[in-house]
Amino acid sequence: MKEKNNNEVLRVENLKKYFPVGKSLFASIFSGKEEYVRAVDDVSFSVKEGEILGFVGESGCGKTTMGRTILRLVEPTSGKIYYKGTEVISLSKKRLKSLRRRMQMIFQDPYGSLNPRRTVAETLRQTIKIHKLVNSKAEEETLIKKTLEEVELKPVGEFWDKYPGFLSGGQLQRVSAGRVLILQPKFIVADEPVSMLDVSVRVGVLDLLLRMRNKFGISFIYITHDLATARYVCDRIAIMYLGKIVEIAQTEDIINKPLHPYTQALISAVPVPDPTVKIHDLPIKGYLSLTSDLVSSSCRFYPRCPYATKKCHEEEPPLVQGERDHYVACINYRKSKSVY
Amino acid sequence: MTISPRFLRRLKKLREFFSLLVRNRMGLVGLAIIILFLILAIFAPFLRTVNPTKVGTSKNILLSPSPQFWLGTDDLAKDVWSQIVYGSRISLAIGFLAAIITVFTGSLIGLIAGFYGGKIGEILMRIVDFFMMLPMLPLMIVLAAVLGPSIWNIIFVVSIVSWPTTARVIRSQVLSLKERTFIEASRCIGASDFLLMFNEILPNVVPIMFAESVLMVTEAIYAEAVLSFLGLGDPTAISWGMMLHFAFESGTMGKAFWWVLPPIACIVILIIGFTFLGTAITDILEPGYKEAHGF
Amino acid sequence: MGLKGFAIKKIIAAIITIFAIVGVNFVIFRMAPGDPVRMMFRDPRISGEQMQLIREKFGLDKPLWGQFISYLKELSHGNLGLSFWQKRPVLDVITDRIPQTLLLVLTALTIAMFLGTIFGALAGWKRGTRVDSFILSLSLTMYSIPAFSLGIILLLIFAYILSIFPLSGMTTPASGLTGLGYWKDVLWHMCLPAFSIIMWYIGEYVLLTRGSMLDTLRKDYILTARAKGLKESTILIKHALRNALLPVITVTGVNIGFAVAGVIEVETVFSWPGIGRLVYDAVMKRDYPLLQGVFLVFAISIVLANLVIDLIYGYIDPRIKVGGEKK
Amino acid sequence: MALLEVKNLKVYYFTRKGTAKAVDGVNFSIDKNETLGLIGESGCGKTTTALSLMRFVTPPGRIVKGKIVFDGRDIISMSNEEIRLLRGKEISIVFQAAQNALNPVMTIEKQISEGILEHESITEDEALERAKNQLNLVGIGDERSKSYPHELSGGMKQRVMIAMATVCNPKLLILDEPVTGLDVIVQRQILSLINDLRAKLHLTIVIIAHDLSVIAETCDKIAVMYAGKIVEQASAVSLYKNPMHPYSQALIKAYPSIKGEKKKLKSIPGAPPRLVNPPPGCKFHPRCSYAADICRKKEPIIREKEGHLVACHLN
Numbered sequence A: 001m002k003e004k005n006n007n008e009v010l011r012v013e014n015l016k017k018y019f020p021v022g023k024s025l026f027a028s029i030f031s032g033k034e035e036y037v038r039a040v041d042d043v044s045f046s047v048k049e050g051e052i053l054g055f056v057g058e059s060g061c062g063k064t065t066m067g068r069t070i071l072r073l074v075e076p077t078s079g080k081i082y083y084k085g086t087e088v089i090s091l092s093k094k095r096l097k098s099l100r101r102r103m104q105m106i107f108q109d110p111y112g113s114l115n116p117r118r119t120v121a122e123t124l125r126q127t128i129k130i131h132k133l134v135n136s137k138a139e140e141e142t143l144i145k146k147t148l149e150e151v152e153l154k155p156v157g158e159f160w161d162k163y164p165g166f167l168s169g170g171q172l173q174r175v176s177a178g179r180v181l182i183l184q185p186k187f188i189v190a191d192e193p194v195s196m197l198d199v200s201v202r203v204g205v206l207d208l209l210l211r212m213r214n215k216f217g218i219s220f221i222y223i224t225h226d227l228a229t230a231r232y233v234c235d236r237i238a239i240m241y242l243g244k245i246v247e248i249a250q251t252e253d254i255i256n257k258p259l260h261p262y263t264q265a266l267i268s269a270v271p272v273p274d275p276t277v278k279i280h281d282l283p284i285k286g287y288l289s290l291t292s293d294l295v296s297s298s299c300r301f302y303p304r305c306p307y308a309t310k311k312c313h314e315e316e317p318p319l320v321q322g323e324r325d326h327y328v329a330c331i332n333y334r335k336s337k338s339v340y
Numbered sequence B: 001m002t003i004s005p006r007f008l009r010r011l012k013k014l015r016e017f018f019s020l021l022v023r024n025r026m027g028l029v030g031l032a033i034i035i036l037f038l039i040l041a042i043f044a045p046f047l048r049t050v051n052p053t054k055v056g057t058s059k060n061i062l063l064s065p066s067p068q069f070w071l072g073t074d075d076l077a078k079d080v081w082s083q084i085v086y087g088s089r090i091s092l093a094i095g096f097l098a099a100i101i102t103v104f105t106g107s108l109i110g111l112i113a114g115f116y117g118g119k120i121g122e123i124l125m126r127i128v129d130f131f132m133m134l135p136m137l138p139l140m141i142v143l144a145a146v147l148g149p150s151i152w153n154i155i156f157v158v159s160i161v162s163w164p165t166t167a168r169v170i171r172s173q174v175l176s177l178k179e180r181t182f183i184e185a186s187r188c189i190g191a192s193d194f195l196l197m198f199n200e201i202l203p204n205v206v207p208i209m210f211a212e213s214v215l216m217v218t219e220a221i222y223a224e225a226v227l228s229f230l231g232l233g234d235p236t237a238i239s240w241g242m243m244l245h246f247a248f249e250s251g252t253m254g255k256a257f258w259w260v261l262p263p264i265a266c267i268v269i270l271i272i273g274f275t276f277l278g279t280a281i282t283d284i285l286e287p288g289y290k291e292a293h294g295f
Numbered sequence C: 001m002g003l004k005g006f007a008i009k010k011i012i013a014a015i016i017t018i019f020a021i022v023g024v025n026f027v028i029f030r031m032a033p034g035d036p037v038r039m040m041f042r043d044p045r046i047s048g049e050q051m052q053l054i055r056e057k058f059g060l061d062k063p064l065w066g067q068f069i070s071y072l073k074e075l076s077h078g079n080l081g082l083s084f085w086q087k088r089p090v091l092d093v094i095t096d097r098i099p100q101t102l103l104l105v106l107t108a109l110t111i112a113m114f115l116g117t118i119f120g121a122l123a124g125w126k127r128g129t130r131v132d133s134f135i136l137s138l139s140l141t142m143y144s145i146p147a148f149s150l151g152i153i154l155l156l157i158f159a160y161i162l163s164i165f166p167l168s169g170m171t172t173p174a175s176g177l178t179g180l181g182y183w184k185d186v187l188w189h190m191c192l193p194a195f196s197i198i199m200w201y202i203g204e205y206v207l208l209t210r211g212s213m214l215d216t217l218r219k220d221y222i223l224t225a226r227a228k229g230l231k232e233s234t235i236l237i238k239h240a241l242r243n244a245l246l247p248v249i250t251v252t253g254v255n256i257g258f259a260v261a262g263v264i265e266v267e268t269v270f271s272w273p274g275i276g277r278l279v280y281d282a283v284m285k286r287d288y289p290l291l292q293g294v295f296l297v298f299a300i301s302i303v304l305a306n307l308v309i310d311l312i313y314g315y316i317d318p319r320i321k322v323g324g325e326k327k
Numbered sequence D: 001m002a003l004l005e006v007k008n009l010k011v012y013y014f015t016r017k018g019t020a021k022a023v024d025g026v027n028f029s030i031d032k033n034e035t036l037g038l039i040g041e042s043g044c045g046k047t048t049t050a051l052s053l054m055r056f057v058t059p060p061g062r063i064v065k066g067k068i069v070f071d072g073r074d075i076i077s078m079s080n081e082e083i084r085l086l087r088g089k090e091i092s093i094v095f096q097a098a099q100n101a102l103n104p105v106m107t108i109e110k111q112i113s114e115g116i117l118e119h120e121s122i123t124e125d126e127a128l129e130r131a132k133n134q135l136n137l138v139g140i141g142d143e144r145s146k147s148y149p150h151e152l153s154g155g156m157k158q159r160v161m162i163a164m165a166t167v168c169n170p171k172l173l174i175l176d177e178p179v180t181g182l183d184v185i186v187q188r189q190i191l192s193l194i195n196d197l198r199a200k201l202h203l204t205i206v207i208i209a210h211d212l213s214v215i216a217e218t219c220d221k222i223a224v225m226y227a228g229k230i231v232e233q234a235s236a237v238s239l240y241k242n243p244m245h246p247y248s249q250a251l252i253k254a255y256p257s258i259k260g261e262k263k264k265l266k267s268i269p270g271a272p273p274r275l276v277n278p279p280p281g282c283k284f285h286p287r288c289s290y291a292a293d294i295c296r297k298k299e300p301i302i303r304e305k306e307g308h309l310v311a312c313h314l315n
Helices: A025-030 A065-068 A093-099 A120-130 A137-150 A156-160 A169-181 A199-216 A225-233 A251-256 A261-269 A310-314 B003-021 B025-042 B080-116 B118-133 B136-147 B151-177 B181-189 B194-229 B240-250 B257-285 B287-293 C003-031 C036-042 C049-055 C064-076 C089-123 C130-144 C147-161 C179-217 C219-226 C231-272 C275-284 C289-318 D045-055 D080-086 D108-119 D126-136 D152-168 D185-200 D236-243 D246-253 D294-299
Strands: A008-020 A036-048 A052-056 A077-082 A103-106 A187-191 A219-226 A238-242 A244-250 A320-323 A326-328 D002-015 D018-031 D035-039 D061-070 D093-096 D172-178 D205-211 D221-226 D229-235 D304-306 D308-310
Touching: A008 A065, A008 A219, A008 C219, A036 A065, A036 A169, A036 A219, A036 A244, A036 D221, A052 A199, A052 A225, A052 D045, A065 A103, A065 A187, A065 A219, A077 A187, A093 D246, A103 A169, A103 B181, A120 A137, A120 A156, A120 A169, A120 B181, A120 B194, A120 D045, A137 A156, A137 A169, A137 A261, A169 A199, A199 A219, A199 A225, A199 D246, A219 A225, A225 A238, A225 A251, A238 A251, A238 A261, A238 B003, A244 A251, A244 A261, A251 B080, A261 C231, B003 B025, B003 B257, B025 B080, B025 B257, B080 B151, B080 B194, B080 B240, B080 B257, B118 B151, B118 C003, B136 B151, B136 B194, B136 C003, B136 C231, B136 C289, B151 B194, B181 B194, B194 B240, B194 C147, B194 C231, B240 B257, B240 C147, B257 C130, C003 C064, C003 C289, C089 C179, C089 C231, C089 C275, C130 C179, C130 D172, C147 C179, C147 C231, C179 C231, C219 C231, C219 D152, C231 C275, C231 C289, C231 D108, C275 C289, D002 D045, D002 D205, D018 D045, D018 D205, D018 D221, D018 D229, D035 D045, D035 D236, D045 D061, D045 D093, D045 D172, D045 D205, D108 D126, D108 D152, D126 D152, D152 D185, D185 D205, D221 D246, D229 D246
Parallel strands: A052 A219, A052 A238, A103 A187, A187 A219, D035 D205, D035 D221, D093 D172, D172 D205
Antiparallel strands: A008 A036, A008 A077, A238 A244, A244 A326, A320 A326, D002 D018, D002 D061, D221 D229, D229 D308, D304 D308
């Protein structure tokens, strides 16, 4: 496990994040047992240099929490995170700050992720100041200008003094990208960066991410509930269900040869913008339950799985290699391959 | 020094705010009332007719209004108009000072409690809740009685009783701001807690602090009036509440309405002035905030 | 957490609060500069020997912590000390005054809440109309007038000048009235003080209900109700009012604290023989044990009132009743 | 005959910053048992159009002009009482964000039965019975009938909303972004439900969405809105296979898909225009790659061409 791959930017090992249910002071005193939502439960993976790894799942599957935990916006319950060999979780505040120049995040909500009382230039200037990126006022102006051009907010003068309230969602998301890009990071977690944007500008922002990767070699974790956009930008995709990775493979393998029944359900549920394609009912049943009422020793997808057997209830399937780069966590995988 | 464009923008916003305020009917009335009393307080030495503390001769006791005594005299033959003029000083001073102290303390505690949540926040809020549970006026009376009568004690008492309200309002604002992604985004960029609190959150709650201060002024003016009326005021200072107290105690109230009505009118009008101003400000700055305060 | 858990939580919180109030009450009266005994018994005729006795009786010779323990012990026996002014146990003095205050306050509050809610809801429902701005500006004005000022004005006009109502007290002295005649007399005396409290409190309620109503009317479920084709009156009563009153109920608890303030002022002005007037007398006579006792009674009754209101709220709001307190 | 005919509808918002022409001369019609999809980006006026159909536009907004003829009667000139009797009975709407559109302190069966009681003369018990049947119909067991909204998941709340809207067998059902904010799997379940109900109850539907892929299969006819106007209208298949307006073309090209080969997508440059001060001429011209001189000066009128209605100078 410890063997280090040179072009590996991020490695996550057995990451766990449990949230206690009922956080109130009283509740924890008077009810003896502690209950948890296992938002992220024993997740391991790695991201290579210049790679875009997608995390796809429904809301509540833990993908956002995982992204925030990697950047230590949330402290994990346990596990290890390595950025180019440096362990992130045990870092002091000061070291963490310098690491923030290398690891960054783009958030989902473009309307909320910029301070409404700051202009575009002031937002970027704030980042420059926090990390003391430049020495003179003139350099600062040049850097801001260059960054705004990089994220295609041109002509720069038109955006310089604008408050966020006067920009569209797509433009705001570009400012957010610029604020991050100015630090010259090596790794970015993009948490649903286009889900709140209009369709007509989504592709523009996705293309920006791709260009950031191609031009600066930045690695990404792209978190989304939308397999279609994930397919568009990702090299590899991991499917998450209730805190666990249930399948991880190269993008086209996931799309064309899904192994896990949940992945199959997800793929057949994705809407297709073609009126000639007919909707068929899903093989999946029930709803996603977020409470911790599952027995920890069963497959989490068991209650909704059309192929579930008694064994699925008794045993939690490990993530095993199916084909060369294709991992899946399903007991039935080998024997029922023909079924799929 | 050259004027920065940022400063100019602020100035423009301030001007815009005032033009909106003046166009708001309540705001205009409130502002006019407050300015009137400010003039009264500042120019008190020129506006008074006689020394308000001077006890007059016995033939001048309880005189009704006349060209010599504009608002008549009290039972010690002191001039009512001059007392009214000087009383505005006490009310405004106590109002402003108590409001500043209250809003400063309350905002700081609200900011910390909201920002840190967790144990610190919970403990702070329990304290706030506890204070809010205490009956305000009895607490003020008890404190004022124990500490002894002085203007500074009244300011202290009003502040200690009022800060929890502000703390609560600010905290709820901070809590909702904290949920906004830009705070997390700034943290992710590397901003320290201090920077987050004072550079990201604070500018967003300043309008509310401003509105809150105006409301606190009314609380303080009211508190001073009641405490003084109940005989807990500073006997060496002339205030409207004290005038009412002496009138009430003298037993001659029914015969000398010129002694009673002016201080009542002043208290009520000044409080209405600040209430109107506060309502107008919240109306302009934060449409959602009004409902939170029940206006 | 269901209704039971919610209730237990609230009750425990109330008990803790009462303990804290007792503590604060104790501390405040030790904050006074100078000898507490001198402060408590400002009687120059008191001899050194007597003082020593009092010290021992109140445990003032012990260290602060010991004093607190004996204070708690006395308190648990219902002993709030001796009123210097009335030379009787404080508890007796206070209990004598409770019925009068309750009569005045409950009458006034019920009327004020009833009218205030109706006018507030009306103003909110008719938002932006003339009715609304009339009710709103009147309420803001009423809300701005301290209760004692209003009381004095009413006293001047209706008692001194017009002589329609009596000047002070709760009954006509030495009238010897009984039965219905007695109650008529009380009612006659109560008119002005009750009216002062109602006017002051009504403004508060109008503002509150109106704000809550506006909040509710903006909610999507009101639009849903309209989309169902319901009558406006049905929407108002079944959807808007019920949801709008929920926050009003919680704030009622807090408001009882304000009502206490009104009571002190009004009872003082009209010499109504209740607890409020007792506060004034205790202040004038610098009767600290009495003041301490009255404060304790006020504070505890507010906590209990709040508790009752919380429990009612928990029963009314299904989000608490069924469990799963949601944000 | 068309069940609903909207003629030259104009809805303006009179704000402090100026007049926003949210809906600016919209025409369309729907036949019985037809499903019309109204798609467009946020702020294009699609929701305002839907609200106008039930006369739910509130100040500062106002219906300035136009006719909405429903079943032979003009909705705009109706009295308040007349329109009220229509709402929920003949025209129903499911609002966006179902979680806020339900009353939090009322059981769901009460909320459903309420509408029946208003429009039909039946007893309360019968109404509750109907509400339970309706819950079964939308796939929520009637054992849930006494639940409060906060006890239900987002998808279930949306089902309750649909149950509520269809309980009186309306002639016209309006669905405003029925699956926005729901997870893909729930999305699919809701869409299947809508298709089921459409067949079972013979519904005529107006469905509003910002996402073409969501409504592609459900609709017979699609109208594309841009900045308060319909720029193209055609049968769903034809619009998808052969879009004529540059905006429709660009929109279809901007959708990533998981079916078939992975293809390079093209985004539309710029941002949707503000409604207060829209560009002169064709409102799409600043973002249009074919824009010519005439597009900047003259606003195109909608014309028929090869079965499409399209508003473009170049077509």
